[in-house]
Amino acid sequence: MDDDNSNALRRMSTRTRKVATKMAAALGSSDNRTQAALARLEALENDNAGIETVEMNDDDEASLDEDDQGYMQKRSKGTKRKTRQAKALENARKAPRSFLELLQEANLESLPPHVPSYLRAAVGPPSSTSRRHFCSVCGFSARYTCVTCGMRFCSCRCQNIHNDTRCMKFVA
Amino acid sequence: MSNIVVLDNGGGLIKAGLGGERNPAVVIPNCLYRPLSSKKFLHPTTTFSSSTEDLTSAAIRRPIDRGYLINPDLQRDIWSHLFNSLLHVTPSTSSLLLTEPLFSLPSIQRATDELVFEDFGFSSLVVADSPSLVHLYETSRCPDGLVSEGRCSLVVDCGFSFTHAAPVFQNYTLNYGVKRIDLGGKALTNYLKELVSYRAINVMDETFLMDDVKEKLCFVSLDVERDLQIARKHGKDNLFRCTYVLPDGVTHTKGFVKDPEAAKRHLAVTDGASPSEAVADQLEVADRTTDRKRVDLSKNEFDLTNERFLVPEMIFQPADLGMNEAGLAECIVRAVNACHPYLHPVLYQSIILTGGSTLFPRFVERLEKDLRPLVPDDYQVNITTQEDPILGVWRGGSLLASSPDYDSMRVTKAEYEELGSARCRRRFFR
Numbered sequence: 001m002d003d004d005n006s007n008a009l010r011r012m013s014t015r016t017r018k019v020a021t022k023m024a025a026a027l028g029s030s031d032n033r034t035q036a037a038l039a040r041l042e043a044l045e046n047d048n049a050g051i052e053t054v055e056m057n058d059d060d061e062a063s064l065d066e067d068d069q070g071y072m073q074k075r076s077k078g079t080k081r082k083t084r085q086a087k088a089l090e091n092a093r094k095a096p097r098s099f100l101e102l103l104q105e106a107n108l109e110s111l112p113p114h115v116p117s118y119l120r121a122a123v124g125p126p127s128s129t130s131r132r133h134f135c136s137v138c139g140f141s142a143r144y145t146c147v148t149c150g151m152r153f154c155s156c157r158c159q160n161i162h163n164d165t166r167c168m169k170f171v172a
Numbered sequence: 173m174s175n176i177v178v179l180d181n182g183g184g185l186i187k188a189g190l191g192g193e194r195n196p197a198v199v200i201p202n203c204l205y206r207p208l209s210s211k212k213f214l215h216p217t218t219t220f221s222s223s224t225e226d227l228t229s230a231a232i233r234r235p236i237d238r239g240y241l242i243n244p245d246l247q248r249d250i251w252s253h254l255f256n257s258l259l260h261v262t263p264s265t266s267s268l269l270l271t272e273p274l275f276s277l278p279s280i281q282r283a284t285d286e287l288v289f290e291d292f293g294f295s296s297l298v299v300a301d302s303p304s305l306v307h308l309y310e311t312s313r314c315p316d317g318l319v320s321e322g323r324c325s326l327v328v329d330c331g332f333s334f335t336h337a338a339p340v341f342q343n344y345t346l347n348y349g350v351k352r353i354d355l356g357g358k359a360l361t362n363y364l365k366e367l368v369s370y371r372a373i374n375v376m377d378e379t380f381l382m383d384d385v386k387e388k389l390c391f392v393s394l395d396v397e398r399d400l401q402i403a404r405k406h407g408k409d410n411l412f413r414c415t416y417v418l419p420d421g422v423t424h425t426k427g428f429v430k431d432p433e434a435a436k437r438h439l440a441v442t443d444g445a446s447p448s449e450a451v452a453d454q455l456e457v458a459d460r461t462t463d464r465k466r467v468d469l470s471k472n473e474f475d476l477t478n479e480r481f482l483v484p485e486m487i488f489q490p491a492d493l494g495m496n497e498a499g500l501a502e503c504i505v506r507a508v509n510a511c512h513p514y515l516h517p518v519l520y521q522s523i524i525l526t527g528g529s530t531l532f533p534r535f536v537e538r539l540e541k542d543l544r545p546l547v548p549d550d551y552q553v554n555i556t557t558q559e560d561p562i563l564g565v566w567r568g569g570s571l572l573a574s575s576p577d578y579d580s581m582r583v584t585k586a587e588y589e590e591l592g593s594a595r596c597r598r599r600f601f602r
């Protein structure tokens with residue numbers, strides 16, 4: 001481990017580090033377990049398992065013919081190279097914004113409370129706070145909670161599987 | 173009179189055709205896909221369940237996120253393919269009837285209008301919301317029924333992106349009563365993907381495959397506790413275990429249920445009773461056939477047991493997943509309670525189910541079972557299903573397009589150019 005005082009002398013990069021949103025959420029919050037649960041719910045709305053911004057690039061290149069592509073690559077090496085930052089900016093401008101961003105932009109909170117809107121149409125929390133728990137390994141009703149990560153399991157056997165495979169994956 | 177294009181632009185499927193017809197001419201997924209064999213994203217020409225293409229690990233791009241249009245460029249691409257190659261219509265001489273989700277944001281509405289008028293140049297546009305179209309269709313289907321007598325209904329639309337319970341009164345959706353659960357077919361498929369990927373084989377990339385698995389094998393449980401007990405059993409006592417064979421890419425490009433007879437065994441489990449003798453006989457036959465088949469296919473298959481009913485269970489109890497939202501039955505009750513008390517008994521008596529996710533077996537029975545205890549005793553609960561829940565909205569749109577009222581509802585291109593998007597939108601009463 002480095003000492004703290006050596007940090008002051010070391011030159012730090014000013015480049016902003018790009019962290020995946022899920023990681024950022026997990027790092028930024030004190031309550032990791034709820035964050036992990038939220039991230040998991042968020043993932044239920046994904047189209048593809050991977051990160052989707054990458055595809056924008058793929059698609060642009062894929063639409064060119066193969067010869068063109070080779071030519072483009074050669075040329076781009078010869079002339080001025082796009083910096084990573086410029087590329088990222090361009091992608092950000094081109095990429096479609098997610099619905100949540102649009103929602104934030106619409107500023108629905110500012111509407112008076114009697115106006116029906118997307119936010120007020122949400123069904124709201126359930127009347128009973130009790131919740132059934134299912135084992136994350138086998139799916140049957142789970143009595144026990146993992147002390148390190150908070151996921152559920154139903155038996156010793158499932159606990160072992162959980163510890164070997166999935167435990168701490170989200171919250172480490 | 174120009175022709176009217178009716179377009180139900182869903183998050184999952186586009187239903188499109190000409191007004192006045194009974195069934196939409198085109199039903200395609202609202203997405204572009206890229207199979208492994210291709211470099212480009214392709215336009216689907218039929219639904220994926222009816223095509224024989226190899227869709228292993230295909231990537232998808234959808235213009236719609238959480239039910240709302242977020243990528244107009246992509247949508248333009250899909251629509252132009254739809255209008256030019258599939259429907260063969262010329263937008264400049266046709267009128268468009270478009271469905272839009274409830275509570276669409278102003279920026280999204282503007283983008284839609286631009287798409288319709290500026291990119292495609294339709295001569296006029298009518299925007300309708302799906303609950304009122306479903307109501308319209310049901311009233312015309314049985315003019316003497318309660319829905320048309322009471323002139324109101326509660327439309328429960330459980331679709332691809334979300335689930336809405338919407339009270340409709342005299343063909344207008346009462347938007348202050350609408351309640352939404354943020355769960356739909358997409359979330360269910362993704363949940364099933366997650367479960368199978370952790371427990372058996374990694375299928376995180378196989379959206380189309382898991383859609384098929386969900387449609388073929390999932391069902392709604394009437395008693396989760398009891399069914400969990402049954403699912404725990406071994407051998408042939410376990411009525412829910414079912415094997416799905418993955419495509420191998422050589423002999424078959426589609427996955428399939430290994431033993432369709434065994435997959436239907438869950439229907440034998442009736443309320444409160446244990447499986448009868450007749451079922452046990454069936455089981456033996458089924459078991460023998462599975463044994464025979466087991467030899468040649470070894471690795472590329474997975475078993476489903478409790479996943480089959482725990483996945484649709486989410487709609488009824490989202491809290492189990494950690495979502496802070498009420499289930500479908502409570503959603504309906506809240507939607508009704510938001511309306512005038514005079515409407516309550518009529519609304520409970522005319523609940524209409526629509527949307528693709530209501531196709532799970534026993535969905536209606538379960539909903540009735542959940543709903544009954546929450547509704548006051550002296551009200552009747554009556555749930556109607558549509559003949560084809562996926563096309564219900566489109567058929568309503570087709571009816572509206574052929575009705576005499578249609579002309580008065582239109583916004584023409586000239587009006588749009590004169591007044592702009594926001595002013596024209598007032599015509600649609602939302």
